[in-house]
Amino acid sequence: MLEIKELNVSYNGTQVLKNVNLKLEKGQFLSIIGESGAGKTTLGLSIMGLVEGSCSGAMLFNGRDLLSMCEDERRRLRGSKLAMVFQNVENTLHPLYTIREQIMEAVLVHGADDKRKALAKVSEILALVKIDGDRAARYPHQLSGGERQRALIAMALVNDPEVLILDEPTASLDAFTKNEIIQLLNEIAGDKVTLLITHDLAVAAQLSNQMAVLYGGRIIETGPSEKLLANPRHPYTRGLLRSYPGMDTTKDLQGIPGKMAHNVTGCPFHPRCTQRINICAQEAPELVDNGRGMIACHRGGIIPLLEVKKLSKTFGYYKAVDDVQLTLYEGETLALVGESGSGKTTLAKTVLGLLRADAGAIFYELEKVSAGDAKFRRQVQMIFQNPRESISHRMNVFQAVKEPLDIHRLGSEEEKLALVREALEDVELPSDDNFLNKYPHHLSGGENQRVSIARALVMKPRVLVADEPTSALDASVQAKIIKLLLNLQERKGLAILLITHDLALARKASDRIAVMLAGRIVEEGPTGRVLAVPRHTFTKSLLQNSRVGQLCPG
Amino acid sequence: MHINILKEVKSDYMGRTGLTILLSLLALALLAPLLTHYRPEDYTGLIFQPPSARHWLGTNDVGQDVWTQLLYGARNSLLTGGGAAVLAVLFSLLTGGSAALLGGMYDRVLMRLVDAMLVIPPVIVVILTAAYLKPNLLLLIVIISVFLWPAGARMVRAQTLALKESMHVMAARSFGGGRTYVLKRHLAPEMGPVLTAIIIQFARRSVFMEAGVSFLGISDPSLVSWGKMMQDALQFTYLDVWKWWLLPPGFALSLTIIGFTFTGTALETVMNPRLRKEVHHAGD
Numbered sequence: 001m002l003e004i005k006e007l008n009v010s011y012n013g014t015q016v017l018k019n020v021n022l023k024l025e026k027g028q029f030l031s032i033i034g035e036s037g038a039g040k041t042t043l044g045l046s047i048m049g050l051v052e053g054s055c056s057g058a059m060l061f062n063g064r065d066l067l068s069m070c071e072d073e074r075r076r077l078r079g080s081k082l083a084m085v086f087q088n089v090e091n092t093l094h095p096l097y098t099i100r101e102q103i104m105e106a107v108l109v110h111g112a113d114d115k116r117k118a119l120a121k122v123s124e125i126l127a128l129v130k131i132d133g134d135r136a137a138r139y140p141h142q143l144s145g146g147e148r149q150r151a152l153i154a155m156a157l158v159n160d161p162e163v164l165i166l167d168e169p170t171a172s173l174d175a176f177t178k179n180e181i182i183q184l185l186n187e188i189a190g191d192k193v194t195l196l197i198t199h200d201l202a203v204a205a206q207l208s209n210q211m212a213v214l215y216g217g218r219i220i221e222t223g224p225s226e227k228l229l230a231n232p233r234h235p236y237t238r239g240l241l242r243s244y245p246g247m248d249t250t251k252d253l254q255g256i257p258g259k260m261a262h263n264v265t266g267c268p269f270h271p272r273c274t275q276r277i278n279i280c281a282q283e284a285p286e287l288v289d290n291g292r293g294m295i296a297c298h299r300g301g302i303i304p305l306l307e308v309k310k311l312s313k314t315f316g317y318y319k320a321v322d323d324v325q326l327t328l329y330e331g332e333t334l335a336l337v338g339e340s341g342s343g344k345t346t347l348a349k350t351v352l353g354l355l356r357a358d359a360g361a362i363f364y365e366l367e368k369v370s371a372g373d374a375k376f377r378r379q380v381q382m383i384f385q386n387p388r389e390s391i392s393h394r395m396n397v398f399q400a401v402k403e404p405l406d407i408h409r410l411g412s413e414e415e416k417l418a419l420v421r422e423a424l425e426d427v428e429l430p431s432d433d434n435f436l437n438k439y440p441h442h443l444s445g446g447e448n449q450r451v452s453i454a455r456a457l458v459m460k461p462r463v464l465v466a467d468e469p470t471s472a473l474d475a476s477v478q479a480k481i482i483k484l485l486l487n488l489q490e491r492k493g494l495a496i497l498l499i500t501h502d503l504a505l506a507r508k509a510s511d512r513i514a515v516m517l518a519g520r521i522v523e524e525g526p527t528g529r530v531l532a533v534p535r536h537t538f539t540k541s542l543l544q545n546s547r548v549g550q551l552c553p554g
Numbered sequence: 555m556h557i558n559i560l561k562e563v564k565s566d567y568m569g570r571t572g573l574t575i576l577l578s579l580l581a582l583a584l585l586a587p588l589l590t591h592y593r594p595e596d597y598t599g600l601i602f603q604p605p606s607a608r609h610w611l612g613t614n615d616v617g618q619d620v621w622t623q624l625l626y627g628a629r630n631s632l633l634t635g636g637g638a639a640v641l642a643v644l645f646s647l648l649t650g651g652s653a654a655l656l657g658g659m660y661d662r663v664l665m666r667l668v669d670a671m672l673v674i675p676p677v678i679v680v681i682l683t684a685a686y687l688k689p690n691l692l693l694l695i696v697i698i699s700v701f702l703w704p705a706g707a708r709m710v711r712a713q714t715l716a717l718k719e720s721m722h723v724m725a726a727r728s729f730g731g732g733r734t735y736v737l738k739r740h741l742a743p744e745m746g747p748v749l750t751a752i753i754i755q756f757a758r759r760s761v762f763m764e765a766g767v768s769f770l771g772i773s774d775p776s777l778v779s780w781g782k783m784m785q786d787a788l789q790f791t792y793l794d795v796w797k798w799w800l801l802p803p804g805f806a807l808s809l810t811i812i813g814f815t816f817t818g819t820a821l822e823t824v825m826n827p828r829l830r831k832e833v834h835h836a837g838d
Contacts, residue, residue: 354728377728384724385721386721389722390724391725392722392740394743394744407729407730408729455725
């Protein structure tokens with residue numbers, strides 16, 4: 001019914017929308033999500049024909065191109081067939097007219113001669129949005145924010161439009177009012193084409209059945225709402241979800257590095273993307289269908305960095321790791337939880353090649369890892385459980401952190417020194433000569449663990465396998481180290497396989513959880529889901545046991 | 555645990571005593587030609603002389619100067635001790651280390667061989683060997699070290715196995731460190747203390763074994779040795795000579811063994827965390 005083809009909009013030479021393609025049928029409720037400045041409102045305004053910049057492309061409404069219509073024709077459609085609820089309730093209502101008069105205006109503009117009929121129509125629509133007649137006779141400043149929002153919705157609805165565009169309809173509303181408005185919008189959407197512009201993901205999730213993510217003027221991912229939210233495939237979508245504090249969010253909030261810029265050549269997101277490759281800066285990716293919705297990414301979305309396929313390891317007759325399948329995606333934390341002795345550490349050591357697997361294979365960046373794979377050794381690093389033992393007591397901080405560089409013969413001594421200092425600064429340790437010359441027994445447990453993290457980071461790895469990285473540390477040091485790792489994840493796209501028996505820690509630090517029992521993965525899923533609705537009996541009992549000793553009992 | 559071993563041993567009372575004894579004995583052995591006018595095989599013509607200004611510890615049944623024999627005997631004792639210990643420790647390191655690193659069938663066969671070696675009584679084998687071969691100092695050193703290495707191989711193997719599984723070796727391997735790298739940077743430096751301990755223990759045992767073997771008269775008869783001196787002196791106990799002929803080699807032997815024992819004990823005190831009194835860190 002409404003089809004947007006290759007829409008480009010620019011203001012004074014700045015292209016705000018680039019090659020936007022959308023097809024909307026009756027009854028579809030699409031939300032456009034993205035950061036402010038992404039071009040969401042411009043998209044809404046250009047459908048309405050209210051945009052000030054220059055548009056090119058085509059916008060077919062019931063088969064007719066809106067862009068090639070004359071202004072008079074567009075005016076007749078605006079407000080009757082195409083209606084928009086504007087952002088910023090405070091400014092869109094005229095302070096000198098009552099609500100009823102303003103809604104009435106919308107009817108009269110579109111050529112209703114009979115005032116009585118028009119009044120009836122207004123009363124009807126007021127009843128629909130649940131504003132009683134007494135309130136409607138008042139001026140905007142006499143009404144509450146929720147009532148004003150309802151009035152705006154009524155103005156848009158009064159001519160029974162076919163396309164309804166809602167621009168941030170619930171911003172600045174409290175939870176009760178927001179819910180009422182959401183219910184109202186749900187009722188009235190019906191068989192209209194509804195376009196919801198918002199950065200409030202929870203509202204988008206509640207209302208829409210389709211979502212499109214807009215970034216830097218381009219649509220970078222579309223798909224059914226549920227799937228898109230549960231399983232974002234574009235790194236930007238994931239970043240957006242991670243920075244949104246939903247009521248069921250478990251992981252600490254993470255942002256997206258950098259800020260949005262227009263006029264970027266290549267993929268608009270590439271300056272902020274942690275998995276960019278050369279082509280990302282040169283060519284903008286096409287929005288293509290890859291089976292589960294559309295995505296515009298040269299890498300086909302978030303890449304599976306480390307894949308464990310049917311891995312088994314036995315010690316004599318004892319099956320320590322039994323047919324394990326795991327995938328670790330770029331920039332995510334996968335928590336591997338389970339009781340001690342369930343094979344977590346054995347799994348980690350086998351993945352790293354420290355133990356020889358009996359069966360199965362490891363894939364890194366979709367390629368099978370062989371025994372002496374230098375790239376794998378450089379990019380996949382491990383942090384061990386006991387920091388003091390994992391650093392040789394014969395090595396000082398400098399020698400210890402430098403060790404991986406020595407092994408891979410990377411750089412001259414001066415370059416190594418610079419890299420070591422950089423890694424130490426990354427983990428918030430001093431990098432002066434005095435500290436570099438200290439030995440492990442001069443340092444505290446937390447400092448030692450940070451040195452061992454620096455040692456793992458000096459290679460600039462993509463994957464970090466952390467085996468109980470904080471079990472030997474007190475809570476405040478643990479918090480520092482976990483924050484540090486999540487920070488690195490946000491900035492550099494570090495993928496972390498976090499091995500822990502501490503569910504509370506996994507809850508705050510991981511995107512997904514895999515539960516291990518007697519060498520097998522018995523349950524795997526998004527952290528929020530696994531902790532809220534555990535499916536396997538073992539997960540349930542693990543949760544029950546972890547709940548003992550809550551900080552705020554009651 | 556980063557320890558400066560020599561410093562620690564020196565700070566220990568027992569270690570200091572042991573080291574002093576060993577160093578003095580070494581000095582006496584090395585400076586033997588300066589401390590006496592005679593050569594050990596010289597016949598002075600005067601037999602069973604009591605101590606005098608010319609013969610500090612008198613002379614023996616064939617008129618050889620006992621003091622000279624004692625000094626040159628120290629040379630042979632320490633040479634046998636040191637030589638056998640070094641030879642045995644090298645062999646221990648080679649066998650024990652390779653067994654731990656290679657593992658598998660090789661390890662199992664080698665360790666059973668070690669078990670078998672440990673139950674063979676050395677003296678019988680030495681007597682048998684001496685009966686068939688013409689004994690000399692080099693042969694003695696080789697035979698003694700053959701009996702010493704199995705115990706050392708076990709210790710080296712145990713230490714290497716523990717080190718191989720230690721976290722810092724795991725860490726080095728996780729960065730991609732190969733066998734040679736790990737051996738050079740992580741295993742070899744850690745072997746120092748345990749090797750020192752083994753070498754001192756070996757030296758003590760081989761000094762004692764050499765004395766025993768020559769006491770039984772199955773070593774090279776031309777070799778001046780404390781054991782042989784005692785054996786010779788024992789035949790004349792009905793005379794007064796034992797005071798200056800039998801006692802000095804006995805004391806010298808005891809002193810040598812005490813020196814090695816003290817040093818070894820001090821070393822163990824330093825290296826075994828359970829025996830350490832207080833922890834001294836490097837740089838403190």
